[in-house]
Amino acid sequence: MKISFEKQPGDASYAISFFWKITLETESPTVVTDHFIPELFYDYFFIKEGKIKCLDKTLKSKFDLPQQVLKSIHAHPLIFVFSTPLILYGARLSLNFAESFWEEMPMNTFLNQTWLKNNPEDLDEFARQVTNCLAMRKTRKLPCPMLSMDFGESDWLASYSPRHKRRLYKTVFGMSRKELQNIRNVHSFLEQTCNFASENPRIIHYLNPDVFYDQPHLNHIFKKMTGFSPVEYIEASSVLQDNLMSASYNEVSSP
Amino acid sequence: MKFKKSKNDIVNDYIESLEDDIAPLFLAVRESVLAAGPVFNESIKWKNCLVYGTTKNHIQTVVGKGKVSLIFFDGVSLKDKHALLEGDGSKARTMRITSLDFNKNALTDYVQQTLKNTK
Numbered sequence: 152m153k154i155s156f157e158k159q160p161g162d163a164s165y166a167i168s169f170f171w172k173i174t175l176e177t178e179s180p181t182v183v184t185d186h187f188i189p190e191l192f193y194d195y196f197f198i199k200e201g202k203i204k205c206l207d208k209t210l211k212s213k214f215d216l217p218q219q220v221l222k223s224i225h226a227h228p229l230i231f232v233f234s235t236p237l238i239l240y241g242a243r244l245s246l247n248f249a250e251s252f253w254e255e256m257p258m259n260t261f262l263n264q265t266w267l268k269n270n271p272e273d274l275d276e277f278a279r280q281v282t283n284c285l286a287m288r289k290t291r292k293l294p295c296p297m298l299s300m301d302f303g304e305s306d307w308l309a310s311y312s313p314r315h316k317r318r319l320y321k322t323v324f325g326m327s328r329k330e331l332q333n334i335r336n337v338h339s340f341l342e343q344t345c346n347f348a349s350e351n352p353r354i355i356h357y358l359n360p361d362v363f364y365d366q367p368h369l370n371h372i373f374k375k376m377t378g379f380s381p382v383e384y385i386e387a388s389s390v391l392q393d394n395l396m397s398a399s400y401n402e403v404s405s406p
Numbered sequence: 407m408k409f410k411k412s413k414n415d416i417v418n419d420y421i422e423s424l425e426d427d428i429a430p431l432f433l434a435v436r437e438s439v440l441a442a443g444p445v446f447n448e449s450i451k452w453k454n455c456l457v458y459g460t461t462k463n464h465i466q467t468v469v470g471k472g473k474v475s476l477i478f479f480d481g482v483s484l485k486d487k488h489a490l491l492e493g494d495g496s497k498a499r500t501m502r503i504t505s506l507d508f509n510k511n512a513l514t515d516y517v518q519q520t521l522k523n524t525k
Contacts, residue, residue: 152460154447155413183461342453385451385466386479388459397416397450 152177152235156394159274165285166248168192169398170278173391175201175237183237186389187229188377189334192399193244193256194222197267197277201237206230208378210259221262226330228378231391240277243395246298246331249324253290258325292323302335304328336362337376340369342400409433410440417448420456428469435474435503438510439465442517464520476501476513484519488512 153176161167175183196203196216203216209227216231224246233239249256256262266284271277295307297319308316320328339362363369373381407429412418424432439458440446446458446465456467466477478484481491481499490512491499501516 152447153413154449156415156449158415158419385455386463388457388461388463390447390449393449393451393457394414394416397420397453400453401416401419 154390157274158398159278162282165282166245168243168245170242170274172240172274175233175235177235181235183233183235185231185391186387187231187392189225191246191334193248195242196220197240199238199240202234204232217263219265219267221264223256223258223260223325225259242281247296250292250296251289253288256325337373412448414448416450420450431506432469432474434506438513439517442514443521473502473504478516478520483523484516
């Protein structure tokens with residue numbers, strides 16, 4: 152199997168972290184399984200060639216992704232089954248995209264969207280069409296951003312009651328702050344430089360005590376969120392997820 | 407920095423971001439791994455670990471101070487006639503490489519065994 156992954160910078164004014172294109176080529180048509188874990192990003196997919204089936208074990212559903220689709224934040228793992236040859240374009244959108252999205256953004260869903268008017272020939276054209284669409288349709292749901300760069304709550308929310316804030320989170324992000332924080336906690340562990348070779352520090356040395364009480368706590372949350380133990384996770388190959396995650400960690404972070 | 411570009415932009419970004427003192431060693435190791443296992447796809451797992459995989463990840467490269475470690479995820483299944491693999495875990499074994507005159511034959515042997523064992 153030959154895999155290529157291209158990346159292009161996004162546009163922060165539209166909450167686009169980056170654009171990407173992945174190509175999977177095999178000698179004969181086959182299926183490739185990819186494990187997707189929860190992340191604090193929205194992903195827009197355009198399937199140029201091939202098929203993607205999504206298995207959601209938590210919701211016990213199985214369906215083909217439409218050609219253009221927006222993946223909202225999921226709080227549980229997903230399995231994507233790619234049929235090769237596959238050419239897939241995508242735009243990774245940061246959390247604050249939800250604040251300017253023109254529709255409701257429920258969690259754990261794939262929203263049918265048509266952001267592209269024409270079939271793009273390359274990543275440049277895909278990026279141009281997505282940016283144009285967002286520029287035209289962007290709608291501010293709130294007067295100011297809810298979250299700061301470091302995931303802190305913006306000052307203007309301080310005067311609201313906890314109940315009203317819960318409603319705001321649900322309306323904007325489709326999930327509670329606690330659910331968002333749980334996903335962030337797992338990634339605060341993953342985005343470290345971990346080296347689990349023998350004779351090297353063990354997982355426990357990478358635990359942030361402000362986030363996880365102990366290793367069983369990490370293992371429990373990690374398994375719930377990803378379906379794997381931390382060590383199983385690094386061995387598992389997730390062609391698309393690994394690349395997207397790595398690209399996201401190495402981007403300048405935005406909420 | 408001159409190196410054979412990967413088909414993965416993120417891998418290229420990662421290599422370009424390596425410190426000058428470790429980059430030559432890293433590139434030499436990468437060249438040997440890819441020569442021994444041309445079917446490998448490269449990707450970056452987590453934030454900054456280069457992994458070589460086919461349908462599953464097999465080898466992880468970790469850059470340390472003055473060394474490059476290659477972690478063979480199923481290293482326990484490798485026949486270690488060169489006695490260069492370290493570790494006593496239930497699965498993984500590590501080959502530490504600290505200089506450019508590392509044992510390329512051993513590395514090639516480990517990589518080829520890894521690929522053979524996955525078939």
